[in-house]
Amino acid sequence: MTLLFVILVLLSQGRAEAARASFPPPLPELAPPDAAQAELGRRLFFDRRLSGDGTMSCAVCHIPQEAYADGQALSVGYPTNKHWRNTPSLINTGYLSSFFWDGRSESLEEQALEPIHSVFEMNLDPDYLVARLEVDSEYLARFHDVFGSAPTRRTIAAxxxxxxxxxxxxxxxxxLFLAGDKTALSPQALRGAEIFFGERAGCARCHSGPLLSDGKFHNLGVGETDELLRDPQRRATRNYFLRRMGVEPMxxxxxxxxxxxxxxxxxAFRTPPLRQVAQTAPYMHNGSLETLEEVIAFFDAGGGDDTNRSPKLHPLHLSDAEKEALVAFLRSLSGAVPIARPPMP
Ligand code: HEC
Ligand code: HEC
Incomplete structure (x- = not known):
C-alpha cells in the first residue's frame, strides 16, 4: 500500500516535471517603437474624425480600461450597422504576425487602415482622412515633425x-515565474500551468510559445450564437464581408x-494569445462563451460539434480541482495594462 502510494506520488511528480520542462521561454522584449510616432498614433487612436460621421474612434471598440477589448460578445459597429465578431484585445498585438480572427491581415500597418475604410466600423475613405488631417494645422505640423511630410495613408498607419x-x-x-521568481504563482496556478502544458490537457498543442499562441488556425467547433443566426443586421454585415472576400454567404x-x-x-480561427485573458470576456470569435469556467468546460468536453473539428481536441475528463487550477493559471496571465488617455482638447 505505502509502496503503491510512493509510486503514485513519484509518477505525478514526474509528470509535473515533464510539464514544467515544456513551459515556454519568457516573452522577449519588443524593440520600443519610435516615441514620437507612438504619441501621434495615440492621438489618432482616440480621434473620432477617423470615422465618416465623426462618432467612431478606435477606442470606442478597443476600450483601454477593458484591456483594449470591449466586454461585449459581439462588437458594436458603425452607427446603424452591427459587427458579427468579437473585438479582440490589442494587448501584445505588437508580437503578432497575423491579425484578425481569420488572419487576413499581415502587419499592424496593413491592419490599421482596414477599420477606417470598413463600412461597418469607421466608414471613412482613408484618402478623405488624409485630406481632413492635412487641413488641420496641428496635425499637419505634427506629421511634419514626426515623418517630415504631410500626412499620408502610410504615415497614418505607421x-x-x-x-x-x-x-x-x-x-x-x-x-515573473518564467523569469525565475518561483513564488510568483500560487500553488494552484502552478498546478494549472502544469496541466496546461502537460500531455493530457494538451492546451499547449495550440497555445504554445511565449505568447501562448502557435499563430495557426484551428476549428474547435465553436457554434453559432442565436444572435448571429437571427439578427438581420449582423447577418447582413457578415454576408457583405464574405462576398467582398469572394465567398458566398453561408x-x-x-x-x-x-x-x-x-x-x-x-x-478555423487563429489561436488567441492569452495574456490578460481574465479581463477580456466573453470569449471566442463570436463571444459565445461567457466565462473562463465555460471555456474550460468546453475544452473538457473535447470542443464543440463540427465535422471539421481539430483532431487535437478530445474529451479530457478533468476533475473539478483540475478545472479550477486551469482557471487559476489563466488568471495568472494578467498584468498591468498600459492605460492610454485621449489627448486634452
Ligand atoms: C466597430 C468597432 C471597431 C473599431 C472602431 C475598430 N476596431 Fe479593431 N477590431 C474590431 C473587431 C470586431 C475586430 C476583429 C474582426 C475580425 O477578426 O474579423 C478588430 C480587430 C483589430 C485588430 C486585430 C487584433 C488581433 O488580435 O488580430 C487590431 C490590431 C485592431 N482591431 C486595431 C484597430 C485600430 C487601430 C482601430 C482604429 C483605426 C480599430 N481597430 C477600430 C472592432 C473595431
Ligand atoms: C486545437 C488547438 C487548441 C487547443 C488544444 C486549445 N486551444 Fe484554446 N483556443 C484555440 C482557438 C483556435 C481558439 C479560438 C477559437 C474560436 O474563436 O473559434 C481558442 C480559444 C481559447 C480561449 C479564449 C480566448 C479568447 O480570447 O477568446 C481560452 C481561454 C483558451 N482557448 C484556453 C485553452 C485551454 C485552457 C486549453 C486546454 C484545456 C486550450 N485552450 C486548448 C485553440 C486551441
Missing amino acids: ALAAFERTLTVNDTPFD ERDPGRYAVTKEPADLG
Whole structure:
C-alpha cells in the first residue's frame, strides 16, 4: 500500500516535471517603437474624425480600461450597422504576425487602415482622412515633425501601429515565474500551468510559445450564437464581408476559409494569445462563451460539434480541482495594462 502510494506520488511528480520542462521561454522584449510616432498614433487612436460621421474612434471598440477589448460578445459597429465578431484585445498585438480572427491581415500597418475604410466600423475613405488631417494645422505640423511630410495613408498607419506596439503586458505572475521568481504563482496556478502544458490537457498543442499562441488556425467547433443566426443586421454585415472576400454567404462564420478558400480551413480561427485573458470576456470569435469556467468546460468536453473539428481536441475528463487550477493559471496571465488617455482638447 505505502509502496503503491510512493509510486503514485513519484509518477505525478514526474509528470509535473515533464510539464514544467515544456513551459515556454519568457516573452522577449519588443524593440520600443519610435516615441514620437507612438504619441501621434495615440492621438489618432482616440480621434473620432477617423470615422465618416465623426462618432467612431478606435477606442470606442478597443476600450483601454477593458484591456483594449470591449466586454461585449459581439462588437458594436458603425452607427446603424452591427459587427458579427468579437473585438479582440490589442494587448501584445505588437508580437503578432497575423491579425484578425481569420488572419487576413499581415502587419499592424496593413491592419490599421482596414477599420477606417470598413463600412461597418469607421466608414471613412482613408484618402478623405488624409485630406481632413492635412487641413488641420496641428496635425499637419505634427506629421511634419514626426515623418517630415504631410500626412499620408502610410504615415497614418505607421503612427497607429507604433502606438499599438506600446500596448504590451509582460509582467504577469506567470511572466515573473518564467523569469525565475518561483513564488510568483500560487500553488494552484502552478498546478494549472502544469496541466496546461502537460500531455493530457494538451492546451499547449495550440497555445504554445511565449505568447501562448502557435499563430495557426484551428476549428474547435465553436457554434453559432442565436444572435448571429437571427439578427438581420449582423447577418447582413457578415454576408457583405464574405462576398467582398469572394465567398458566398453561408449560415456560419467560415473563419480562415474566407482567406484561403481551403475546405480544411472552414470554421478555423487563429489561436488567441492569452495574456490578460481574465479581463477580456466573453470569449471566442463570436463571444459565445461567457466565462473562463465555460471555456474550460468546453475544452473538457473535447470542443464543440463540427465535422471539421481539430483532431487535437478530445474529451479530457478533468476533475473539478483540475478545472479550477486551469482557471487559476489563466488568471495568472494578467498584468498591468498600459492605460492610454485621449489627448486634452
Ligand atoms: C466597430 C468597432 C471597431 C473599431 C472602431 C475598430 N476596431 Fe479593431 N477590431 C474590431 C473587431 C470586431 C475586430 C476583429 C474582426 C475580425 O477578426 O474579423 C478588430 C480587430 C483589430 C485588430 C486585430 C487584433 C488581433 O488580435 O488580430 C487590431 C490590431 C485592431 N482591431 C486595431 C484597430 C485600430 C487601430 C482601430 C482604429 C483605426 C480599430 N481597430 C477600430 C472592432 C473595431
Ligand atoms: C486545437 C488547438 C487548441 C487547443 C488544444 C486549445 N486551444 Fe484554446 N483556443 C484555440 C482557438 C483556435 C481558439 C479560438 C477559437 C474560436 O474563436 O473559434 C481558442 C480559444 C481559447 C480561449 C479564449 C480566448 C479568447 O480570447 O477568446 C481560452 C481561454 C483558451 N482557448 C484556453 C485553452 C485551454 C485552457 C486549453 C486546454 C484545456 C486550450 N485552450 C486548448 C485553440 C486551441
